[in-house]
Amino acid sequence: MSTARRQQGATWPDQLKSWPLYPLPQHAISRLTYQLTRIQTTWFKNAFIRWFAQHYQVDWSEALHQRPEDYRDFNAFFTRPLRDGARPVEGDGNTVISPADGHISQIGSIDQDAVLQAKGHTFSVSDLLGGDHQRSDVFRDGSFVTVYLSPRDYHRVHMPLSGKLRETVYIPGRLFSVAPHTTRTVPRLFARNERLASIFDTEAGTMAMVLVGAINVAAIETVWSGLETPPPRPGIEVEDYQQAAIKLERGAEMGRFNMGSTVILLFGKDSIRWQEGLQAGQALKMGQQLGSLL
Numbered sequence: 001m002s003t004a005r006r007q008q009g010a011t012w013p014d015q016l017k018s019w020p021l022y023p024l025p026q027h028a029i030s031r032l033t034y035q036l037t038r039i040q041t042t043w044f045k046n047a048f049i050r051w052f053a054q055h056y057q058v059d060w061s062e063a064l065h066q067r068p069e070d071y072r073d074f075n076a077f078f079t080r081p082l083r084d085g086a087r088p089v090e091g092d093g094n095t096v097i098s099p100a101d102g103h104i105s106q107i108g109s110i111d112q113d114a115v116l117q118a119k120g121h122t123f124s125v126s127d128l129l130g131g132d133h134q135r136s137d138v139f140r141d142g143s144f145v146t147v148y149l150s151p152r153d154y155h156r157v158h159m160p161l162s163g164k165l166r167e168t169v170y171i172p173g174r175l176f177s178v179a180p181h182t183t184r185t186v187p188r189l190f191a192r193n194e195r196l197a198s199i200f201d202t203e204a205g206t207m208a209m210v211l212v213g214a215i216n217v218a219a220i221e222t223v224w225s226g227l228e229t230p231p232p233r234p235g236i237e238v239e240d241y242q243q244a245a246i247k248l249e250r251g252a253e254m255g256r257f258n259m260g261s262t263v264i265l266l267f268g269k270d271s272i273r274w275q276e277g278l279q280a281g282q283a284l285k286m287g288q289q290l291g292s293l294l
Contacts, residue, residue, distance in 0.1 A: 031230060034219060037075040037258065049077045056152035062086045079155050079256045087154070089251035089287040096272055096291040097250065098284040099160045099209065099263050101153040105146040105183055107278050107290075110266070115144050118184040125266060127191035128210060130171045130236045135199070138206045141269045143291075146190070147284060148178060148262050156256045157263055158286050161293075163200030163207060165246040170228065170237040171195050178214040178262045190264060196220050196228050198254070204293050208266040211255060219258035223248070228255075251287060270294055 039045055049068040053060065060066045064081045071077040089097055106116045113136065114122040126136040149155060173194040176186050183189055194213040199206065211220050213229060220228045224246050225239075248254055274291040284290075 034230060034258070037078065038073045040073050042069075045071070045073050045077075048074045052077075052151075056150075058152055062154070075258050079258060081156070082154060087285060087287045090289040091292070093162065093203065093250065094293040095250075095289050096160050096204070096265075096267075096293070097158075098147065098286055098288045098290050099254075099265065100147050100149055100155075100157050100284070101286050102147045102149040102263075102284055104278060104280055104282045104284060105148045105262065106280050107145040107274060108143070110139055110142045110144050112140055115146075115264075117146075117189060121184070121187055121189070123188040123191040127188065128195070128264070128266075129197050129208065130169045130238075132169075135169070138268050139208065139266045143267045143272055143274065144265060145274070145278075145290060146262060146264045148183075149257060154286060155258075156253050156286075157209070157211065159200075159248045159250050159252050159254050160209075160265055160290065161200075161202040161204055161207060162250045163202040163248060165224065165241045165244065165248070166199045166201055166206075167241055168199070168222070168225075168228075168239045169197040170233065170239075171197065172232055172234060172236070173213075175213055175215045178212060190262065194229060194232060196222070196255075198222070200248075204271040205268045208264075209254065210264040210266070211257065212262040212264065214261045220255065220261075221258065222255040223253055 046068040049071060052058070062082050064083045065071065068077065071080070091097065106118070108116060110125060113124045113126055115125060115128070117123055125139045126133055129136045171194065173192050176189055176193055178189065178193070186192070190212050195210055197208055197210045199208050213220060219230060222228055271294060272291045273294055275289055278290065
């Protein structure tokens with residue numbers, strides 16, 4: 001069995017909140033969200049930002065720009081940059097840091113090819129990365145962490161280790177919510193949703209960073225190629241970057257979610273050690289130490 005810490009199983013309220021997601025036109029709803037979050041009409045975007053900041057108790061003091069008027073639209077606010085020093089990067093080059101603000105959904109060891117999603121639910125690394133066993137086998141019996149970004153969190157994603165980009169893999173899929181109640185109820189959730197896997201060569205060996213889409217997650221971007229989704233595509237798409245010499249330092253921005261979602265990190269066997277005491281449900285800040293190289 002995986003050594004990841006387990007959360008409680010699904011409850012009836014979890015099921016009731018999750019069932020309506022199945023028949024919804026998830027991509028259509030997300031495209032609508034994409035349009036709404038880019039409306040630049042001053043009164044609308046300012047009111048939207050103020051409501052959101054108050055409802056989710058956004059800490060304005062961390063933001064580089066601290067007024068609704070400073071943002072061209074809601075999405076610019078949602079993906080807002082932070083002021084210098086707001087997220088110190090802990091440790092040194094041998095320290096694995098959190099790639100994002102959020103909460104640990106699960107953390108632990110990969111059981112052969114199986115990753116713990118929640119109590120009673122697992123998914124395979126092979127499915128997560130698009131079904132190519134040559135790509136997924138390097139993570140067999142390795143380590144993983146799943147970080148859930150809630151609406152109030154900082155939504156830029158950063159490098160947990162310095163690395164050279166080898167390839168990206170776009171995998172089409174559904175757009176279920178990735179909130180805690182759906183991780184407990186929707187089988188193979190992260191291997192069913194639309195996602196972008198970025199494969200890096202690092203001091204710890206091969207590392208995968210998987211940005212998982214969700215309903216209302218209107219776009220996934222990377223710093224090297226810009227907008228990755230939308231639009232959704234019908235099949236798996238692999239981009240080879242080995243000749244591009246794209247190198248990103250530990251703590252550097254690698255991408256962002258335009259509305260919510262989840263990041264999954266994968267490492268190979270005997271490459272890293274998670275810090276003692278980390279467990280499901282624990283709050284994280286980008287730059288916080290998660291582990292270290294072996």
